[in-house]
Amino acid sequence: MTNTYDLHNPTIETLLNRRSIRAFADEAIPADVVDTLETVAQHAASSQYLNDWSAIRVTDPAAKASLAEIGHQPYIAQAPLLYVFVLDEHRNAAIAAAKGVDVDSDAFTLNGSYRYSQAQNDAVLALHAMETAAYSLGLGCVILGSLLNDVEGLIDLLALPKYTYPVLGLAIGKPAQEPTLKPRLPKSVQIFENTYAVDDETILSDIADFDADVHRYYDLRNTERPVDAFSDQIAKNAVAPMGAKVVEPLARKQGFRLDR
Ligand SMILES: Cc1cc2nc3c(=O)[nH]c(=O)nc-3n(C[C@H](O)[C@H](O)[C@H](O)COP(=O)(O)O)c2cc1C
Known part of the structure; x- marks a missing residue:
């Protein structure tokens, strides 16, 4: 066509x-x-x-x-x-x-x-x-x-x-x-057809190349800044303390009922 x-x-x-x-x-x-x-x-x-x-x-x-x-x-x-x-x-x-x-x-x-x-x-x-x-x-x-x-x-x-x-x-x-434009994930780990058709092994292997792309991006953008590969950024964020950002108690104060 x-x-x-x-x-x-x-x-x-x-x-x-x-x-x-x-x-x-x-x-x-x-x-x-x-x-x-x-x-x-x-x-x-x-x-x-x-x-x-x-x-x-x-x-x-x-x-x-x-x-x-x-x-x-x-x-x-x-x-x-x-x-x-x-x-x-x-x-x-x-x-x-x-x-x-x-x-x-x-x-x-x-x-x-x-x-x-x-x-x-x-x-x-x-x-x-x-x-x-x-x-x-x-x-x-x-x-x-x-x-x-x-x-x-x-x-x-x-x-x-x-x-x-x-x-x-x-x-x-x-x-x-x-x-410069920041790299985006390979489609193989982000866009699927019909079902969530990707296994963790594929995610991890396809992320390896992406890590290198992200690493290069930061190198170009700010050479003085310590480089974090995408996986390292995710691992860091995975345990970032949420402190005062937790939504439920604040939303409740604003009149919301997130439990229903
Ligand atoms: C929900 C959301 C919150 C964000 N918050 C901030 C922020 O507080 N400060 C900031 O500098 N960038 C913020 N960003 C921008 C992201 O860091 C940025 O979109 C991401 O790193 C990808 O880079 P790009 O937008 O240049 O493609 C935010 C983006 C989104 C979607």
Whole structure:
């Protein structure tokens, strides 16, 4: 069959060239660009059309500095455009309550585990749409999980109400660096047909070459930085203490019931 698809269209090229940008030019993003990025995020798919996410654009320099402190990453404060995406059942709870739903009863399920995870999915999809749109305009981004170092501090700073929970930050700006693309896993260990058709022996043998690729990537990017092969990074992360990041008690404080 003749391939009539243009595999090198701008969307594919944008996605294949995506890499995290952690240094930004000191240049404001024009208001119409900001507006378009936000509209694009709103057009992402949404589970059951509940639209259960919100995004907070953080412009106050003091708040940006606090976020950089929480994340232990100075470039957060320097991002010309900065968002925190939150999963949000607060709005829907208010709407339901106004329609007569007793949101304090056991019948209320918007605060349950299924909605929590689907709202998180919604937030991530919206963030990713915004990220892709930003890259398509020649901007660069970094996603910020580091803001979850101090969820309580973040909730305080952003005044996040009941039935919301922070998901991720997104820093956007004109790139002031050109990192090389980071290698990705061989498809043999990540993409399967019909079933999870890979054994651990294959994983380990195919990862060996990938380890070497990752090792080379870091060598090119920062010669002063000690190199960690992918497997070593995984082993390190496998026992990383979670401390204040454990979700359940914090989510409970925000009104969620992850046990049901
Ligand atoms: C959920 C998530 C959280 C992340 N958190 C951070 C972060 O806090 N700080 C950071 O510098 N990069 C963060 N990143 C970026 C990853 O480190 C990056 O995507 C990964 O190393 C692959 O590199 P690449 O994006 O350049 O391809 C995050 C990415 C994701 C998807």
